[in-house]
Amino acid sequence: KNQVEQSPQSLIILEGKNCTLQCNYTVSPFSNLRWYKQDTGRGPVSLTIMTFSENTKSNGRYTATLDADTKQSSLHITASQLSDSASYICVVINTGGFKTIFGAGTRLFVKA
Amino acid sequence: DVKVTQSSRYLVKRTGEKVFLECVQDMDHENMFWYRQDPGLGLRLIYFSYDVKMKEKGDIPEGYSVSREKKERFSLILESASTNQTSMYLCASSPIYRKSSEQYFGPGTRLTVT
Numbered sequence: 112k113n114q115v116e117q118s119p120q121s122l123i124i125l126e127g128k129n130c131t132l133q134c135n136y137t138v139s140p141f142s143n144l145r146w147y148k149q150d151t152g153r154g155p156v157s158l159t160i161m162t163f164s165e166n167t168k169s170n171g172r173y174t175a176t177l178d179a180d181t182k183q184s185s186l187h188i189t190a191s192q193l194s195d196s197a198s199y200i201c202v203v204i205n206t207g208g209f210k211t212i213f214g215a216g217t218r219l220f221v222k223a
Numbered sequence: 224d225v226k227v228t229q230s231s232r233y234l235v236k237r238t239g240e241k242v243f244l245e246c247v248q249d250m251d252h253e254n255m256f257w258y259r260q261d262p263g264l265g266l267r268l269i270y271f272s273y274d275v276k277m278k279e280k281g282d283i284p285e286g287y288s289v290s291r292e293k294k295e296r297f298s299l300i301l302e303s304a305s306t307n308q309t310s311m312y313l314c315a316s317s318p319i320y321r322k323s324s325e326q327y328f329g330p331g332t333r334l335t336v337t
Contacts (some may be wrong), residue, residue, distance in 0.1 A: 115265070120263075145325065151330070152232075152330070152333075153330050153331065154227070154313050154328030154329050154330050154331050155266075155313075155328050156328070157327075159327065163275060166250070177323050188300070200265070200266070211326070213265040213266040213267075214265055214266040215263050215264060
């Protein structure tokens with residue numbers, strides 16, 4: 112069964128600190144993996160996309176890693192800011208079935 | 224910039240009412256999608272469309288229908304709203320035929336059915 116699991120469900124950190132969010136998937140065959148940021152009351156916005164041959168991709172203070180062998184991805188946020196408070200959703204695309212599978216998201220709270 | 228707009232941010236309807244949710248995109252995208260988002264479940268695909276007048280069922284189509292009469296507009300219809308359809312509804316579009324393309328999301332409509 113194609114699944115995407117994210118951890119933790121929620122996370123509280125202090126402004127300026129770093130954090131890492133995890134994504135494990137069982138989707139096969141794998142096409143690509145995306146991380147989206149969703150601010151409260153808004154639609155998700157894409158942060159990064161990686162294919163199976165890429166193992167790291169950065170977008171400013173956001174760095175995503177991918178291990179296609181263990182089927183794990185992480186999103187690392189450096190020097191967090193209050194505006195990073197949001198849900199972060201891991202999305203995996205299944206090539207064979209043209210299917211997009213969404214994780215339930217990690218809710219990040221950044222406190223001053 | 225891609226812009227996907229949804230007709231309402233918040234909507235309150237009564238059980239049994241017919242509900243229309245409208246979505247418009249301005250980037251000439253072929254694909255359009257309707258999702259619902261519930262806490263702890265992630266986004267679940269209701270219906271998608273890859274061309275005008277074309278539609279395909281997603282993972283949870285029961286209780287919903289869709290209409291795509293123009294390329295830029297994709298409507299979600301709840302024929303007879305029920306309380307278990309209270310949710311956040313997100314519309315998305317993507318530029319090419321394959322569903323694996325990046326999807327651009329609208330701001331969402333929070334629907335409450337009482």
